[in-house]
Amino acid sequence: MLNRLPEIQAAFFMWRTGNTMDDLFAPGALSVSELNSIADELLGQQFLGVWVAGEVSNLTRAASGHYYFLLKDDLAQVRCTLFKFAAARLAQPLREGEHIEVCGKIGIYAARGEFQINVNEVRQVGVGQLFERYERLKKKLDAEGLFAPERKQRLPENPQRIGVVTSLAAAALRDVVSTLRRRAPHIALVVYPTPVQGAGSEQQIAQAIRAADERAEVDVLIVCRGGGSLEDLWAFNEEAVARAIADCALPVVSGVGHETDFTLVDFVADVRAPTPTGAAELVSPNRAELLHKLANYQARFQAALQQRYQNAAQQMDFLAKQLQHPRQKWQTQRAQVAQWHAQLTWAMGQQLGGQRHRLTQAAQALRGQQPDVARLQQRVERFQAALSFGWQTRFQAASARLAKQADVLAAMSPHAVLERGFAIVHNARGQVVRDADSLKQGQTLHVSFAHGASDVQVLSLQKQGDLFD
DSSP: OGGGHHHHHHHHHHHHHTOOGGGSOOOOOOOHHHHHHHHHHHHHHHTTTOEEEEEEEEEEEOTTSOEEEEEEOSSOEEEEEEOHHHHTTOSSOOOTTOEEEEEEEEEEETTTTEEEEEEEEEEESSSHHHHHHHHHHHHHHHHTTTTOGGGOOOOOSSOSEEEEEEOTTOHHHHHHHHHHHHHOTTSEEEEEEOOOSSTTHHHHHHHHHHHHHHHOOOSEEEEEEOOOOTTTTGGGGSHHHHHHHHHOSSOEEEEESOTTOOOHHHHHSSEEOSSHHHHHHHHSOOHHHHHHHHHHHHHHHHHHHHHHHHHHHHHHHHHHHHOOOHHHHHHHHHHHHHHHHHHHHHHHHHHHHHHHHHHHHHHHHHHHTOOOHHHHHHHHHHHHHHHHHHHHHHHHHHHHHHHHHHHHHHHHOHHHHHHTTOOEEEOTTSOBOOOGGGOOTTOEEEEEOSSOEEEEEOOOOOOOOOTTO
């Protein structure tokens, strides 16, 4: 088919210049597939590297991961395909109604003869929208206090393990590894691999940070990637990554991009490094400096040890001069013990004499203060007799008052009234009936007598006359 491309180009030229096929050699007829293939080739050559701007419409994502959508403006539309490998490089996934610019192979889908663009690159319409989004999220996180200096943690001076969140294929990882090998080859390195660019990469970066925090196997964490455009670094401007760093209990150092690149991760992290190499230098001690410090410590230790040895030697010489023969020391101690014995004997005699004198004085004082027990016994007996007489008198008076009160209570008792022939009438609610006007005909009443009770029924409501009528 491609060997007939010159013929098609000639026909295309004649159509552009207004000539007819009678003026030149007339080519043979093309099949539909040949026409579509040649048109696809022509379009691909004429529109190579062209960017097309429009609005995303009818966006669908197939199970294979490919995207299909329409790119349209106010007057026309064109079909677009975005294959999975190209979609993975996007800073953020496509959204319906989004204004974008695309670049790719412009041609004909031969199977259906449809004009389409096989998209290889996508960019937002201007960087202003991304920067506006960046500033809006930055103000939000700053207002929540995620950038506050008091939240920042100090980096460990001598970490045993260093964690790195980045891509295994990133040049940033190689820079970190080479720097640590040069400065501190004794420190272990743990890598938490994650994509650092493309659609959905911000969630994977945040998940890697959370995994490092949960596993708690490193002393400090580096989040890094190499330089790039604003779109390339955009995953580190996403809220998910910023909050993952803010919630991380480990000290975090950011090393994203070059020295002039600033992302939201730089503001949230505990320390910002200009590059991944700078981040590795910040978290690792310099091996040469450590060796120099160690040499100084060794020299100071040796000097201190030498001084201590000399002091001990002098003290030993002094003690050697003070050393005596055991017999001489025994005789000295024996004389001292004899002296102590004499002093103790004299002191004991003085103490014993004083105690005897005080005991004699106390016995004499005790004899002078001995009480008259017989007289006190008689007094107690008189008190007991008076108490017994008083108690009996009060008991008899109280018994008389109690008997009198019992008689009064018995006279006032309702049962005594009932014994005189009276009765107590209650209604169905247990209330005492005091007025005949409150009764109703047919009402059941309960009558209590002195002995027993009975229920009665009101037959008539005739008012009782005066007893003296």
